[in-house]
Amino acid sequence: MSIHAEAISNSSRSKAGPTPLDSSEPSSIRNDIEKNGDYAHLSNSSLxxxxxxxxxxSVKDRSSKKTRCILQKSTGMVKAGEMLAIMGPSGCGKxxxxxxxxxxxVDAAQVSETRLVNGKHISTRDFRAISTYVEQEDSLLGALTVKETLYFAAKLSLPSSVGKTERMQRIEALLAAFGLTRQANVLIGTPIRKGISGGQKRRVTVASQLITSPKILFLDExxxxxxxxxxxxxxxxxKNIAVKYNLLVIASIHQPSTSTFTLFDRLLLLSAGRTVYNDTIHNVREYLHDQGYVMPQYTNPAEFVLELVNTDFSSNQELADAKLRNLxxxxxxxxxxxxxxLRIEASKEDNDDNVVDESSARSVSQRLLLPATLVHRNFIKAYRDVIAYGIRIxxxxxxAILMGTVWLRLSTSQNNIVAFTNSIFYGGAFMSFMAVAYIPSYLEDRSLYIKERANGLYGPTSFMVANFIIGLPFLFLISVLFSIVVYWLSNYNxxxxxxxxxxLWLFLDLLAAESLVILITNLVPIFVVSLAAVAFANGLWMSVNGFMVQPRSLNVFWRYVFHYIDYQAYVFQGMMVNEFGSRTYDCDRTPGGGCHCLYVTDLQKDCKIDGNGVLEAYGYNKHKTGLWIGILICIIVAYRLLAWLVLFLRRS
Structure with a gap:
């Protein structure tokens, strides 16, 4: 029986009892994997x-403006089947x-390096095809379950040759191996809905990368x-997977226990950006003994070596620095x-540099389907994530209830023309302003995208297309629900x-506002800064959209620089035409039986105001509605293209 078939059998049996990591009686994942079979898809590695x-x-020091080296002359080698631990005190360059x-x-840094696979240089594309990186931060979608997280990781990363049955077998095997079977259908967790623990999230993160069958696995903490x-x-x-199927694992790790430390084959010890030791774990005790540093018999080796090279808390800094220079x-x-x-030089004589399995490459058709997979994942997130759209709805x-009851059943008297105008401005402007509520959800999506793009799963085009598609139904739903309440209560046209x-105008307004949020958040992906920037931008658009100051009276700078690219201006104009373009309003009757009309129109003789007179006062032409819709769509497209460009230029 294969690993995956047997894994499903074992994981189903485990539902009646505790899974390995959740059991009160410690059990070995190695034994669990042996019972579940093997990772046959990894066994043909030529690495x-x-x-x-x-x-x-090297980086430029902000205070002195001088170049400062944070990592110097690091050299190393790891063989397939080995695990290397990179250790050192905080700030040492791990x-x-x-x-x-x-x-x-590496941000704001100059990097000089030579990387070799089987002693040869390979392209960035090929390197990403055989490697994967597990970051220190868990970039997971909180609205997905554990199993769904692994499912979409498999869908995005595995080639089309891997069928649905095999994907599910890999998922079940990893769930069992990482002790997550009981949590398979539990949400990762959002700020509003509690999910799995922090430690379980870490396991999900590692498992989601192992599902891709990498040949080189980088692990950050x-x-x-x-x-x-x-x-x-x-x-x-x-470790078991690395040994059995010749995977190569490089991990930065901080203060592991003795049992965890001894799982590694090699240790690269750093301090102040320099190498202190880079050899086998078993040789570290003897090596340090030869340097005059005796490791006590029952001491955790990891703690000992870290204390040895950490000079931050030394009472005698000069002595500590001298010791470090000596090491x-x-x-x-x-x-x-x-x-x-010598080993590195010998590896360069290796004549076989074919480490990329062509069968693992994704087909063109599969790459074209990536946006569909992202849409599927984002749809699940969107309807479960209260923050993304639930709170906004x-x-x-x-x-809508507030507006409908404040501007309640406005009559068509001329005294309510100003009230209608105010409500049109307030509704459109406030709706677009509150798009800031989308920032936290988008930051979560963007964080996951950065991780998955860095691992070569997809690019900014698939991400932006999926993001745009998934927003359409929810924004349209918001527009309809809002309009059903406020439109008839306020007695618009x-x-x-x-x-x-x-x-339609409200939908385009929300779509433009969300597009602006995405653009600004891509530029400054920090919540507080994005919030302030989006609020400022909306304040600017409110000021120049034509309500506060009519367009013809607007200062030429604000009119020609900002008014014509203000999406709120076209929404306001469109809603004004929708309200006043085909309605009439009653003038006030004077005591003598005459009429007093605030706007002089052809209907004054009937003691009425043609709504087109209000539009003429603002300088709006009701026959340009199609043009305004086209301009508004162009603004939305421009925001999205600029947001795509920012993501494209900010490569990880």
Missing amino acids: RTFSWENVCV TTLLNVLANRK PTSGLDSQASYEVMSFV IGSWDVSREAHYLR AMYLGL PTPGGFFMWV
Whole structure:
């Protein structure tokens, strides 16, 4: 029986009892995997070595403006089937080195490096095809369940040759192996709906990357948030897969327990950006002993080496710095360092550099279907995520009731013309302003996109297309619900055509507002800053949209620079035409039997005001409605294209 078929059988049996990591009696993931079978899809790996030489990273110091090295001359090599632990005190360059090795962008830094797979250079595209990166932060969609998270990870990353049955088998096997079977149908968790624990999220993150069958696995603090037992179980599973199927694992890790530490084959110890040790775990005790540092018999080796190279809390800084310089210098001239360089040179003689399995590449048709998969995932998120649209629907309905009862059953007397105009401005402007409520949800989507794009799953086009499509039905629903309440309560133009045109203008208003939110959030993906920037932009559009100051009276700078690109201006104009373009209003009767009309129109003789007179006062031509709709659509498209461009230029 294969791993995946047997995994389903075992996971179904486990529903009656505790899963491995949740059991009060510790159990080994290695044993669980052996019972569940094997990862046959990994067994044909042609990867033998991954090495790097003279990795240097420098940044410009903000205060002194001088170049400062944060990583110097790092050299190393890991063989397939081995696990390397990158350790060191905080700020020593662990994550920076991991990012460089994984071909990740290091912000505001100059990077010099040589990376070799089987002793050869390979392209970035090929490297991403055989590697994956598990970040320290858990970028997960809180509205999805654990099983759904793994399902979409498989859909996005696995080639079309992997059928639905095999995908589900891999998912079930990973759920069982990571002790997540009982949590399979539990939500990850949102700020409003409680989900799985932090440690379980970490396990889901690692599992979602292993489902892609990588040949090189980079892990940034994989045990963060886990207790010692869970840490051991997770790394034990990774170790078993690495050994059995020649995967190569490089992990930055901070203060592991002794049992977890000994799972690793090799240790790269950093301090102040320099290598202190880079050899086998089993040799570290002897090596340090030769340097004059004796490791006590019953001491956690990880704690000992970290304390040895950490100078931040030393009472005698000069002595600590001298000790560190001695350790770094000793490594540079050690026989272990010399042997490491010889091994790297020997690997360059490897004649077989074919490590990319062509059958694992996604077909063109599968890449074209990526937006559909993202739409499916985003739809589940959207209808479950109260923050994304649920709160906004409730908020807009509350606003509709407020407006409908404040501007309640306005009569068609001339005294209510100003009231109609005010309500049109308030409804459109406030609806677009409250699109800021979408920022938290979009930031969550963007965070996941950054991670998945860095792993080569899809690009900004698929992400933006899916985001646009999924917003359409929800924004249209909001427009209809809001209009049903406020339109008839306030007694706007009481015709079916007038109602549907109002819905159309409101829908375009919300679509433009959300597009603006996405653009600004891509530019400044920090919640508070995005919130302030979107609020400022909406305040600007309100000021120049033609309500506060009529367009013909608007200062030429604001009129020609901002008014004509203000989406709220076209919404306001369209709604004004919808209300006043085909209605008449009663003038006031004077005591002498005459009429007093605020707007002079052809209907004055009948003691009425033609609504077109109000439009003429604002300078609006009711025959330009189609043009305004076209301009508004162009503004929406421009916002989306600019948002796409920002994502495209900000490569990870």
